[in-house]
Amino acid sequence: QVQLVESGGGLVQAGGSQRLSCAASGRTFSSAAMGWFRQAPGKEREFVAAISRSGDSTKYRNSVKGRFTISRDNAKNTVYLQMNSLQPEDTAVYYCAANTVWYWGRENPDDYDYWGQGTQVTVSS
Numbered sequence: 001q002v003q004l005v006e007s008g009g010g011l012v013q014a015g016g017s018q019r020l021s022c023a024a025s026g027r028t029f030s031s032a033a034m035g036w037f038r039q040a041p042g043k044e045r046e047f048v049a050a051i052s053r054s055g056d057s058t059k060y061r062n063s064v065k066g067r068f069t070i071s072r073d074n075a076k077n078t079v080y081l082q083m084n085s086l087q088p089e090d091t092a093v094y095y096c097a098a099n100t101v102w103y104w105g106r107e108n109p110d111d112y113d114y115w116g117q118g119t120q121v122t123v124s125s
Helices: none
Strands: 002-007 010-013 018-026 033-039 046-051 058-060 068-073 078-083 092-099 119-124
Touching (some): 033 068, 046 068, 046 078
Antiparallel strands (some): 018 078, 033 046, 033 092, 046 058, 092 119
């Protein structure tokens, strides 16, 4: 079992920055590849970023490349999503997720077996 709790969401103006955190507890955090997803109203949940178990490798959806950075601190059992140059289209509920089975970098939400409760990010224009 892995329990995930996100924090750091809120309201930010376009062009601003925000940092999301996801604290994990339960089984060994370093054994899980991690991902961030988001879901806007009326839309399907979509992949945002992923990081390997060691943290050496990362992957992003095209629309956030160069603006978002995923990182992890296995000593603190935490994964982060630094978001810069935020745009109104980034508005969504952001979820962190743990993949304890598959190779890292999966973009399908079905490949992740543990999820946080989500944190709202709202970007005003």
